[in-house]
Amino acid sequence: MQVSSQALAGEALVEARGAARSFGAVQALRGVDLQLRRGECVGLVGHNGAGKSTLVNILCGALAPDRGDLHFAGRPADGAAWSLREARRWGLRCVFQELSLCDNLTLAENMRIAQPQSAEWAWRKRAGAQLMATLDRIFPGHGLRPDDVVGELPIGKRQIVEVARAFTPGAQPLELMILDEPTSSLDGQAAAQLLAYIRSFVAEGKTCVLITHKLREIFAVTDRLVVMRDGQVVQATPTAETDRERLVSAMGQAVVNDAPQAAAARTRTAGGHAQTVQDVVQVQASTQRGIALHAARGEVIGLAGLAGHGQTAMLLALQEASQHNGKDAMRVEGGTAFVAGDRQTDGVFALWSIARNMTVGWLAQLRARSPLIDLKQEQQQAQQWRERLGLVTPDMDLPIGSLSGGNQQKVLFARALGSAAPVILMDDPMRGVDVGTKRDVYALIREEARGGRTFVWYTTEFDELHHCDRVYVFSNGRVVGELAGDDISEERVVALSFEEAAA
Numbered sequence: 001m002q003v004s005s006q007a008l009a010g011e012a013l014v015e016a017r018g019a020a021r022s023f024g025a026v027q028a029l030r031g032v033d034l035q036l037r038r039g040e041c042v043g044l045v046g047h048n049g050a051g052k053s054t055l056v057n058i059l060c061g062a063l064a065p066d067r068g069d070l071h072f073a074g075r076p077a078d079g080a081a082w083s084l085r086e087a088r089r090w091g092l093r094c095v096f097q098e099l100s101l102c103d104n105l106t107l108a109e110n111m112r113i114a115q116p117q118s119a120e121w122a123w124r125k126r127a128g129a130q131l132m133a134t135l136d137r138i139f140p141g142h143g144l145r146p147d148d149v150v151g152e153l154p155i156g157k158r159q160i161v162e163v164a165r166a167f168t169p170g171a172q173p174l175e176l177m178i179l180d181e182p183t184s185s186l187d188g189q190a191a192a193q194l195l196a197y198i199r200s201f202v203a204e205g206k207t208c209v210l211i212t213h214k215l216r217e218i219f220a221v222t223d224r225l226v227v228m229r230d231g232q233v234v235q236a237t238p239t240a241e242t243d244r245e246r247l248v249s250a251m252g253q254a255v256v257n258d259a260p261q262a263a264a265a266r267t268r269t270a271g272g273h274a275q276t277v278q279d280v281v282q283v284q285a286s287t288q289r290g291i292a293l294h295a296a297r298g299e300v301i302g303l304a305g306l307a308g309h310g311q312t313a314m315l316l317a318l319q320e321a322s323q324h325n326g327k328d329a330m331r332v333e334g335g336t337a338f339v340a341g342d343r344q345t346d347g348v349f350a351l352w353s354i355a356r357n358m359t360v361g362w363l364a365q366l367r368a369r370s371p372l373i374d375l376k377q378e379q380q381q382a383q384q385w386r387e388r389l390g391l392v393t394p395d396m397d398l399p400i401g402s403l404s405g406g407n408q409q410k411v412l413f414a415r416a417l418g419s420a421a422p423v424i425l426m427d428d429p430m431r432g433v434d435v436g437t438k439r440d441v442y443a444l445i446r447e448e449a450r451g452g453r454t455f456v457w458y459t460t461e462f463d464e465l466h467h468c469d470r471v472y473v474f475s476n477g478r479v480v481g482e483l484a485g486d487d488i489s490e491e492r493v494v495a496l497s498f499e500e501a502a503a
């Protein structure tokens, strides 16, 4: 007789004891104990490189631990036989931080790959219909079709498909869903839809682990919080019994409330340095029939609105315009540096070292005094950025893939900010970056802006808009509103996005 998950709610589903794993000299996990119960949503939090993804990889059979035991539903689930396939057979599914869809295939074909047994004949139609049903359930109004090719979708839409594919029912049971930063590229609306769905999922007696650096989400959806630090679990507590400050300090990061700081910095810029340089327009662009966009030297300009409404296209057009100035409606004075949010596709050189990935953006400076690259300066500068951004690695010559996701993103920041480009274009660049580093990067952006650099910054995180001097709201490929100073608020951005969509 099958007992429903709801009837078993509260029972232990997963137990890990003493899980340890090293990569060369790096001890990623140093003996972790973890218990997951049926019917709960557990938030797994910690700084970049704390060991969260390594723990997840061990739970779902992608990595073998060096030491420790794992039990799933009371049965030993470790040893050589524990693999991704075996874990899936037992009811465990995982959405990894880096997307795993095949870019050259359609949504239906990607669905079929994940569940090959699901459809024998007319499989394309059936697999597409299955995925569409899940998309409609979790993300109503998603606007996707089964024959859309993944590679042609913006990263936010790809992330939606990845999540929906994992939640699609199949021949195997679904007891535990592990989501590693599932909202990192989603706009506020899609993220809220997913969080609401997670609550209904655990209400049915299923279990969910959510890894995110967005503390708002953690407090909105989880029942319990497990904090990791340097490869160990340092705190496990019911969410209702902790708060933002205690959580951040358990992660080992200084507690700061960013919002007042951001507003103060904005005021300082508006009334100080920028007065002398605001007249120098650094970036100018018009969108078809929309409001024209401009940015002065020393300004931090935000691009907001629902994901995929033209913000990334604008950044790419500005980058292109910087290479042949004055020819059309787009004008960018001086060079640009780009911080990619979709680091897998547009960011990292996967076969290069950490240092090379950083310094490739600085070649002009490194060759300023001779046609050859100044290797000593290259090394020194890379070292400075490593310390400035707290990059967690024993050696800068290791491959970039040895870094955790958030640490890879820090390298992309260093590549752009360490260059001499006067205009920095940022495409939702905080994907996977921990709260402490984010705070440091916000301060760095402000400092650089005071020095005369211009930032054009697309973000899906509302809180980040408070770090901008002015914000342009996008809808359907054009700018539909401009907000400045105290007018910058989540409510105004949402209202402008939806007014336009409804018009």
Ligand SMILES: Nc1ncnc2c1ncn2[C@@H]1O[C@H](COP(=O)(O)OP(=O)(O)OP(=O)(O)O)[C@@H](O)[C@H]1O
Residues within 6 Å of the ligand: 023, 024, 026, 027, 028, 046, 047, 048, 049, 050, 051, 052, 053, 054, 055, 097, 392, 393, 401, 402, 403, 404, 405, 406, 407, 432, 434
């Ligand atoms: N394949 C690998 N080779 C070498 N080192 C690795 C490898 N995978 C992970 N590490 C190291 O293990 C440590 C833990 O990484 P992990 O990805 O688990 O961190 P994380 O908490 O998920 O970080 P983030 O929040 O940035 O995703 C890091 O120092 C990382 O550099």
